[in-house]
Amino acid sequence: MTAQIELAGIDKHYGSFHALKDISLTIDKGSFVALVGPSGCGKSTLLRSIAGLESISAGRMSIAGREMTGVPPRHRDIAMVFQSYALYPHMTVEDNLTYSLRLHGVGKAEARKKAAEVAATTGLTQLLKRYPRQLSGGQRQRVAMGRAIIRNPKAFLFDEPLSNLDAALRVQMRKEIRALHDRLGATSVYVTHDQIEAMTMADWVVVMRDGVIEQQGRPLDLYDHPVNRFVAGFIGSPAMNFMAGRIAESGNAVVLDGGAGTLPLARHVEPGRAVLAGIRPEHLVMAGDDASFHLTIGVVESTGSATYLTSPDGAFQLVQSERTTLGPGDRVGLTIDPVRVHLFDPQTGMRL
Amino acid sequence: MSRISNWLRDGVGFDILLVGAALLFLVALAGAPLVYNVLMSFQQVDMFTLGSLIRPFVGFDNYIAVVRQPEFWLVTRNTLVFVFGSMTGQFVLGFALALFFAQNFPGASTIRGLFLVSWVMPGLVVGAIWSWILAGDFGVLNVILKSLGIIQSNIFWKSDPNFSIWAVIIANIWLGLAFNMLLLSVGLAAIPRDLYEAAELDGANAFQRFWTITLPMMRSTIGAVLSLGLIGTLQQFDLFPALTEGGPANTSNVAGFWSWQLSFQLYDFAKGATVSVMMFLLVLFASVIYVRSTRHEVRG
Numbered sequence: 001m002t003a004q005i006e007l008a009g010i011d012k013h014y015g016s017f018h019a020l021k022d023i024s025l026t027i028d029k030g031s032f033v034a035l036v037g038p039s040g041c042g043k044s045t046l047l048r049s050i051a052g053l054e055s056i057s058a059g060r061m062s063i064a065g066r067e068m069t070g071v072p073p074r075h076r077d078i079a080m081v082f083q084s085y086a087l088y089p090h091m092t093v094e095d096n097l098t099y100s101l102r103l104h105g106v107g108k109a110e111a112r113k114k115a116a117e118v119a120a121t122t123g124l125t126q127l128l129k130r131y132p133r134q135l136s137g138g139q140r141q142r143v144a145m146g147r148a149i150i151r152n153p154k155a156f157l158f159d160e161p162l163s164n165l166d167a168a169l170r171v172q173m174r175k176e177i178r179a180l181h182d183r184l185g186a187t188s189v190y191v192t193h194d195q196i197e198a199m200t201m202a203d204w205v206v207v208m209r210d211g212v213i214e215q216q217g218r219p220l221d222l223y224d225h226p227v228n229r230f231v232a233g234f235i236g237s238p239a240m241n242f243m244a245g246r247i248a249e250s251g252n253a254v255v256l257d258g259g260a261g262t263l264p265l266a267r268h269v270e271p272g273r274a275v276l277a278g279i280r281p282e283h284l285v286m287a288g289d290d291a292s293f294h295l296t297i298g299v300v301e302s303t304g305s306a307t308y309l310t311s312p313d314g315a316f317q318l319v320q321s322e323r324t325t326l327g328p329g330d331r332v333g334l335t336i337d338p339v340r341v342h343l344f345d346p347q348t349g350m351r352l
Numbered sequence: 353m354s355r356i357s358n359w360l361r362d363g364v365g366f367d368i369l370l371v372g373a374a375l376l377f378l379v380a381l382a383g384a385p386l387v388y389n390v391l392m393s394f395q396q397v398d399m400f401t402l403g404s405l406i407r408p409f410v411g412f413d414n415y416i417a418v419v420r421q422p423e424f425w426l427v428t429r430n431t432l433v434f435v436f437g438s439m440t441g442q443f444v445l446g447f448a449l450a451l452f453f454a455q456n457f458p459g460a461s462t463i464r465g466l467f468l469v470s471w472v473m474p475g476l477v478v479g480a481i482w483s484w485i486l487a488g489d490f491g492v493l494n495v496i497l498k499s500l501g502i503i504q505s506n507i508f509w510k511s512d513p514n515f516s517i518w519a520v521i522i523a524n525i526w527l528g529l530a531f532n533m534l535l536l537s538v539g540l541a542a543i544p545r546d547l548y549e550a551a552e553l554d555g556a557n558a559f560q561r562f563w564t565i566t567l568p569m570m571r572s573t574i575g576a577v578l579s580l581g582l583i584g585t586l587q588q589f590d591l592f593p594a595l596t597e598g599g600p601a602n603t604s605n606v607a608g609f610w611s612w613q614l615s616f617q618l619y620d621f622a623k624g625a626t627v628s629v630m631m632f633l634l635v636l637f638a639s640v641i642y643v644r645s646t647r648h649e650v651r652g
Contacts, residue, residue, distance in 0.1 A: 053549050074555045086550040090568040099564070100554035147554070 004029040004155055004187040005050060010059035012045055012211075019045045021211040023059070027155075027204075032181050032188045034202035036195055037234070042211040043191045047157050050189060052076050064154045079148035080157040083164065085140045087132040093119075093143050094128040100151050114150055121180070122146040138169045145177070149184065156181070158190040162197065174201055195235050199223070207231050229349035232278050232342055238308065240278045241316045244346065247273045254341070261293020266338035275352060278342035281308075284318040284334045291333025297326055386632070392625035402621070414626040421623075423602045423610070430517050431586075431606040437518070438588075439581045441525035446532025446577075453533070454540045464537065471530040479594020482523035486510055486595070516596050516604035523591050528584060532577055539573030540566070579642035586631055607631050 005027040012020035020042050027033050035043040048054040050061065052073035060069050068076055088096050097118055098111040106114075119125045122142045132140055141161065148156055158177070162170045178201045181188050192198055198205045199219040206216040207230075215222060215231045226232035232240045245256040245263070251271045254263040263277055298312030307320045309332070318334065326332060343352040359365040393414050401407040418424060453464040470478070485493050488508030497503045509519040543566065551561050567574075589608055592598055598605030598613065605613075607627055615624025 051549075051553060053552070073549075073552045074557065076553075078553060080550070080553050082546050082550060084544065084546055086544065086546040088547060088550075088565065090571075099551070099556075103555045103560060147550075151554070 002029050003027065004031075004064055005189070006062045007046075007050070008060045010046070010049060010061065011057045012042075012049060012054065013057045019211050020049070020056070023211075023213060025206065025213065025216070027187060027189060029064075029187055030185055031204055032178065032190065032202050033204045033206060034198035035189065035191045035206050035208060036193065036198040037208035037214075039193055040210075041208040043193075043208050044159055046208070047080075047159055047189060047191045050155075051078055051080050051157055077151075077154045078157060079151055079153040079155075080159065081141075081144045081148055081161045083160045085132075085144040085161075085164075087140055087143055087147075089132050091131075092128065093124060093130050093132070093135070093146075096132070096143055097124075097128075097146050097150050099147070118146045118150045121149070121183075137165050138173065141165060141173060145180065149180070155187040155189060158188065158192075160192055161190075162192075163194075170197075177201065196237060199235070205235075207234060225351070226278075226342065227351050229276065229278070229344045232344070232351075236280055238281045238317045238319065240280050240342070241318075242344075243277045243279070243316075245275055245277055247271050247275060254343070256293060261291070263292050263336065263341050264338040265341060265343075269343065269352065274346050276344040276346045276349075278344060279336055280340065281317045282319045283340040284336055286320065287333045287335040289333075290335060292335045294331050294333050297328055297330050297332065299328065300324065300326060389625045389632075390629055392622055393629045395622060397620075397622040397625075410622075414622045415630075418623050418626045418630075423605065426602050427605050427607060427610050430602075430604060431608075433517055434521055434524070434588075434606045435582065435585050437521040438524045438528065438585045439578065441521065442528040442532045442581055443574075443577065445525065446529050447536050449529070449533045450536035450540055453537060464533070467530040467533060469530070470526055471534075473527075475527065475588070475590025476594050478523060478527050479591045482519070482526070482591075483510070483595050486519050486522070488512075510596050511600055513600055513603040516600060517606075520591050520595050520604055523595060524585065524588055527588075527591070528581065531584070532581065535573060535577045535580075536570070539570045539577075542573075543569045575642050579638055582638045583635055586635060 003026045005025075007023055007025045010020050010023040011018070023042075023046060035046060037043050045054055049056050050063075052068070052071060056069070060067070062068055063076060063078065088099065091099065094112070094115050097115040098106075101111040101114060115128065116125070119128055122145055124139070124142055124146055127135060127139060127143075132143065135143065141164075144161065161177070162173055165173060174197060177188075177190075180186075190198070190201060199222075202219060204216065205219050205222055207214045207222065209230055215227045217225075222231060222235045226235060229242065233242070243256050243260065243263075245254040247253070247265075247269045248255050248262065249271050251268045252265045254265060254275060254277050256263065256277070263279075269275070295309075295311055295316060295318070297309050298314070299308075299310040301308040301310075302323065305321070307322070307324050308317060309320065309324070309326065310317045312328075344350065345352055356365075360369065394409055394411065395401070395407040396410045396413075397407060449464075449467070453460050485491055486509040488494065488506050488511065491509070493509070494503070494506045498506070507515055509515045547565055547569070548561055551565050556564060586608055588606075589612065592604070592606070592609040596604040598609050602610075608631065611624045611627035611631070613624075614620045614627060
C-alpha cells in the first residue's frame, strides 16, 4: 500500500478557535477512510483542508506524492461530493457531469461520450437532459457522484453526502457508494457524524473530537478495543453502558457501586482501584441464579428482530435477540462474558 | 346582512376586497392618467378644447407633427445615447462594485451602505453638485483632468454641444450607481457558496467561475436591474433642469425632458402626450423582453 494522502502536523485556527490540533494522518491508496465524530469536532474542516477550500495554519500535506500545502483546489485533482450536492442549477445533468471536462478543454463529442458512460454506471441515462430541480434527492445525489467520477481524480472527498436522504435510500446509497469505490479502485475520504455509516462503509475509521484524532483503526478494532471512554461510547449502537465500581480484593472482579452486583473479569487488575466498567448492550445475557447483577426494567421496545430493554432512568440499556414477556417494573438477572467487560479510568477516561 | 358579513370575513369576499382596493388605486392613479394620455395624443388640444374630455380627434396628425419637428431626430439620438450610456455605466460600475463588496474585508458592508447616499439624494441636489463639478471655468473635474495631463484646456461640459449630453450621463451614472450595486449585491449573495467551491474543485479559475456560475445564476437579477434601469433612465428629469436644460440647442435634450417642455413650457399638450406615448411603447417593449427572460428563471 502506498500513501495517497499524507497529512503531517495540521493545525487550523479560526481567530481564537483552534479547530484542528496537530492532525497527522496517512490515507492509503485505494482505501475508504471515514472521518467520524460529533458535530464541531473538526472532521469537515479537515476534509475541506484536504480539498484546499480551507487554508491550514500549520502543517504539511501531500496528495499522490506531490506537496499540496497552499496549492489552490483546482490544481489538486480532487473531487468532492457536497452535503447539499452543489449541482449547478442552470445546467442540465449532462452539462453538470461534463463541466470539469469542458473546463479542461475536452472536445464536445468526447465529453458527451464520457457523460454517457458515467450516466450508465450511476443510473442517470434517462435523466441527462433534465435540470437538477427536476430530480429527486437520490437522483441529485447520483449526479453529484457522477460529476466526481467523470474526472477520474486522485481522491474522492465526501462531506456527509447522505444526510439529506430518507432512511431507506441512505442504506441503499451506502452500499452503492462502497460498491462504486471498489469498482473504481478509488481513494475515498468520507465525513459523517453517523458511526453506522463509518462502520459499514469504511476500511479505516478515524474518530475525532474537539479537533483531535481520538483513535483510528479498522472498524471492528475500534468496536473491540476502544482506547478511551469517548470512543467506546461513540462507536456501537445502542451506545455502551458505563457503570462506576471498584476492583475486588481478588483483583479479578468489579464490585459495582450502590450494591448493584459484581462483574467478573478475565484478567487481574490492581485491587481497590476505582474503575468505570463499560458493557455493550448486546453483550449482556439474561441469567437466573448465577446472575452477576440485576436490572429493573423501565421501557420495553420490540422491533421484531430485537428487543431493547431500558432502565427506568434511561442510563442502562440491553439488547436481546429473543422476544420477551418482560414488562416495566420487572427485575432481571444479567451476566456477561468476562472478556467483554471494558475498563476505563474514571478520571482520565483512558482504557485500562 | 349577516350573509354578506360572513362572505366578507370567511369566504373569498375578503380576498376580493383586498384585490379590489389595490386595483382601484392602480386604476385611479396609474391606469386612468395613462389612458387619458394616450387619448390626448390622438386629439387636437388647444386653448379652446383644454377643459373638455372629448376633443376633436385628429388621428395620427400629432405623431406626424412630432416626427416632423426639426429637433425630433436629434432628441431621439440623444435619448438613445443617454439611455445606453447611463445604463452601461451604471450596470458595469455597479456590477464591479457589487463584486468588490462581495469580497470579505473589514468594513465591506458599512462602506457599501454609504453608497446609498447617492440614492437618497434628490436629483435636483445631485444635479446642482454635478453642475459645480462639471463647471467649465472653475469645475473640479477639469482641474483633475488637467493635472493628470489628460486634457490641455478646459472642457465646457455643460455648454459644449459635443459634451453636454455626456455631462448629464456622468451625473446620472453616479445617481443610479448605488441602486444597481445594491440589487446586484443581493443577487450575488443569493448564489450558494458551495457552487463556487464545487466549480473550483472542478478546475475553474476565477474568470471561468464568473462566466459559468455567476453570470448565468444572476440572469434574472440582471434582467430586473436592466429593465428598472431603462425605466429609471427614461424617467430621469431632475438632472436636466439642474445641469443643461436640454441645451445648448437641444444637444442634451432627451424625450422625457422634451415632453415636459412641449407640455408645460410651450403648452402644446397634444405633442407632449404624443412623445410620452412613444416612450411608453419603448418601455413596454423592454418589459416584454424582461418578462420573457425571467420565464426560464432558474433557482435552486
